Amino acid sequence: MEIVVCLKQVPDTESQIKISGDKKSIETGDIKWVMNPYDEYAVEEALKLKEKFKGSVTVVSAGPARVVEALRTALAMGADKAIHIEVDTVQLDSYGTAELMAAAIKEVPHDLIFTGQRAVDNDQTSTGAALAEFLGIPQLSLITKVDVADDASKVTVQRPVEGQTLVIESSLPALITAQKGLNEPRYASLPGIMKAKRKPMDKKDPGALGVTPSSKSEVVQIIPPPERAAGKIIDGETAEEKAIELVRLLHDEAKLV
Amino acid sequence: MAEGIWFVAEQRDGELRKVSFEVASAARRLADEVGTTVSGVLLGAGVAGEAEKLGAYGADKVFVIEDDALSVYTTDAYSAAIAGVVKENDPAVLILSASVQGKDLSGRLAAKLGVGLAMDCVKFELNADKKLVATRPIYAGKAVAEIIPAGDPQIATARPNVMDLVEPDESKKPEVVSVPFSVDAAELKTKVVEVLKDESGKIELTEADVIVSGGRGMKGPENYKILEDMAEVLGAAVGASRSAVDAGWRPHTDQVGQTGKVVSPNLYIACGISGAIQHLAGMSSSKVIVAVNKDEEAPIFQKADYGIVADLFDAVPVMTEEFKKLLS
Ligand SMILES: Cc1cc2nc3c(=O)[nH]c(=O)nc-3n(C[C@H](O)[C@H](O)[C@H](O)COP(=O)(O)OP(=O)(O)OC[C@H]3O[C@@H](n4cnc5c(N)ncnc54)[C@H](O)[C@@H]3O)c2cc1C
Numbered sequence: 359m360e361i362v363v364c365l366k367q368v369p370d371t372e373s374q375i376k377i378s379g380d381k382k383s384i385e386t387g388d389i390k391w392v393m394n395p396y397d398e399y400a401v402e403e404a405l406k407l408k409e410k411f412k413g414s415v416t417v418v419s420a421g422p423a424r425v426v427e428a429l430r431t432a433l434a435m436g437a438d439k440a441i442h443i444e445v446d447t448v449q450l451d452s453y454g455t456a457e458l459m460a461a462a463i464k465e466v467p468h469d470l471i472f473t474g475q476r477a478v479d480n481d482q483t484s485t486g487a488a489l490a491e492f493l494g495i496p497q498l499s500l501i502t503k504v505d506v507a508d509d510a511s512k513v514t515v516q517r518p519v520e521g522q523t524l525v526i527e528s529s530l531p532a533l534i535t536a537q538k539g540l541n542e543p544r545y546a547s548l549p550g551i552m553k554a555k556r557k558p559m560d561k562k563d564p565g566a567l568g569v570t571p572s573s574k575s576e577v578v579q580i581i582p583p584p585e586r587a588a589g590k591i592i593d594g595e596t597a598e599e600k601a602i603e604l605v606r607l608l609h610d611e612a613k614l615v
Numbered sequence: 616m617a618e619g620i621w622f623v624a625e626q627r628d629g630e631l632r633k634v635s636f637e638v639a640s641a642a643r644r645l646a647d648e649v650g651t652t653v654s655g656v657l658l659g660a661g662v663a664g665e666a667e668k669l670g671a672y673g674a675d676k677v678f679v680i681e682d683d684a685l686s687v688y689t690t691d692a693y694s695a696a697i698a699g700v701v702k703e704n705d706p707a708v709l710i711l712s713a714s715v716q717g718k719d720l721s722g723r724l725a726a727k728l729g730v731g732l733a734m735d736c737v738k739f740e741l742n743a744d745k746k747l748v749a750t751r752p753i754y755a756g757k758a759v760a761e762i763i764p765a766g767d768p769q770i771a772t773a774r775p776n777v778m779d780l781v782e783p784d785e786s787k788k789p790e791v792v793s794v795p796f797s798v799d800a801a802e803l804k805t806k807v808v809e810v811l812k813d814e815s816g817k818i819e820l821t822e823a824d825v826i827v828s829g830g831r832g833m834k835g836p837e838n839y840k841i842l843e844d845m846a847e848v849l850g851a852a853v854g855a856s857r858s859a860v861d862a863g864w865r866p867h868t869d870q871v872g873q874t875g876k877v878v879s880p881n882l883y884i885a886c887g888i889s890g891a892i893q894h895l896a897g898m899s900s901s902k903v904i905v906a907v908n909k910d911e912e913a914p915i916f917q918k919a920d921y922g923i924v925a926d927l928f929d930a931v932p933v934m935t936e937e938f939k940k941l942l943s
């Protein structure tokens with residue numbers, strides 16, 4: 359089974375976000391970059407399927423030179439080869455990113471493609487869907503369970519939606535977006551890290567892929583979130599007193615209950 | 616010329632979901648700013664009767680597409696059918712809910728139509744050129760972006776529970792237009808083979824008005840009973856921090872935060888949650904935040920509108936009793 363995993367490098371979730379002077383992007387100077395957490399589930403699921411069905415796992419990332427680190431992490435976890443599409447992703451939305459990745463992925467065999475359900479930077483939650491559309495394959499999003507038929511002819515997945523879980527069957531090739539709960543991502547082992555250094559890292563530039571990616575959204579500005587007014591710490595002698603006063607305030611002052 | 620503000624309604628088991636009224640209301644407000652019309656799209660099997668109800672929330676017209684293949688949502692059937700009516704009618708703006716269904720559908724639809732998409736928005740405005748400017752939190756709320764999605768239509772999704780409903784006017788009946796479902800069966804590559812209902816009748820976190828959430832301070836899974844009791848009185852959903860989820864105390868679907876659900880209830884009550892940056896990212900757009908924590912230094916207090924420094928095992932049962940008194 360040939361599997362492709364798309365992964366994005368994003369700021370560590372601990373990062374404080376500072377907006378740049380032009381209000382169009384964020385300051386990246388102090389940021390520690392990591393593989394998007396949802397993409398770790400995607401890589402793990404691909405590796406598990408490879409263990410069962412054989413074949414290979416190719417990881418793809420579009421971004422500046424630094425994203426090679428995230429690709430190396432995936433190779434160290436056990437992926438076989440990497441494709442780095444070198445591009446300044448700051449200028450790209452999910453549409454443009456998906457156009458580029460579709461062009462790269464068309465050239466490699468793929469029975470299944472995994473992405474994360476969303477990248478925790480711009481939270482666009484749409485690159486997977488756009489990629490599936492551009493490749494003309496079905497998408498299965500926010501998936502917490504993947505079962506590939508023994509003869510690898512189809513896939514059955516579980517997709518929790520509000521208050522229920524849909525069990526969906528799809529033909530292959532298909533694209534799956536990984537949700538938390540799908541698996542527990544493995545860590546890269548030391549031998550894995552050593553081996554990763556020798557695994558192929560194929561660099562592509564957008565020109566060679568024959569696409570001029572088009573962003574379909576204009577950023578007017580990026581601003582800090584609305585400030586929350588300072589809150590009230592409720593005084594009282596005992597927990598009970600405080601609890602009673604809290605409920606009174608929620609009722610009388612906040613008018614919520 | 617693209618004209619009119621459209622929305623996509625959402626039904627479950629043949630009944631409209633609340634998010635449908637939210638997107639209808641958002642569309643109505645935009646249409647009123649520029650004096651244009653509002654049209655809804657409703658898909659399903661045997662749902663034409665529901666279409667009428669959208670009039671009260673501002674729909675002038677509702678396009679109804681019915682087929683057995685549409686009774687349960689699938690990306691391929693819904694996106695192909697909606698793309699069809701959209702292309703035929705050329706609306707200027709199309710609003711969907713950022714529900715689980717809407718997130719999946721909007722991404723596919725925007726790509727199919729070759730237009731931009733602003734996902735999970737908390738505010739919509741029209742600029743001087745009558746173009747949609749959508750405000751959306753990014754970095755899970757650590758910053759906010761104003762976006763103009765390109766193309767006709769401009770597509771955006773509204774975060775559930777954020778868009779105020781317009782005052783419903785039951786006397787308004789929309790024009791209902793039935794559109795044939797004409798998607799080629801060969802294009803439908805996915806099939807819902809089973810629907811596993813969540814028997815607990817839990818309220819979905821992303822759509823809940825009130826959330827009671829517990830973290831590592833709950834000490835163990837058995838203690839969530841006291842939160843469930845409070846939630847029951849309040850009609851609330853129960854959430855959790857990642858620590859509680861990773862410890863196996865609560866299911867993954869309950870996690871609130873940057874790698875869990877981003878929620879915006881009217882009231883969020885955090886019990887035994889320290890307020891790590893990733894947790895705050897997921898709940899700081901709640902209207903009112905309450906924290907119950909025994910450590911007065913806990914960062915959650917910096918975001919909380921009301922806080923009590925107390926042992927939650929003492930405070931929570933008392934709160935539940937007080938809420939009960941108020942609500943009985
Ligand atoms: C990549 C990444 C993604 C993450 N994503 C998320 C996410 O989406 N959501 C999330 O929540 N976290 C996330 N985290 C984890 C986050 O960093 C914190 O570890 C986590 O939120 C802490 O959970 P907690 O507040 O329950 O536990 P703790 O930080 O241990 O806090 C427990 C709190 O309970 C209080 N307490 C203890 N006993 C009592 C008592 N009897 N009465 C009252 N108070 C009491 C303590 O004072 C303390 O403040 C993520 C971390 C990483 C690295």
Ligand SMILES: Nc1ncnc2c1ncn2[C@@H]1O[C@H](COP(=O)(O)O)[C@@H](O)[C@H]1O
Nearest residue numbers: 364365420473474476477482483484485
């Ligand atoms: N620049 C990128 N390179 C590789 N994969 C990406 C990129 N951007 C997004 N993705 C994939 O698409 C998923 C969803 O991202 P998004 O739509 O940006 O929230 C991510 O989890 C990745 O798997």
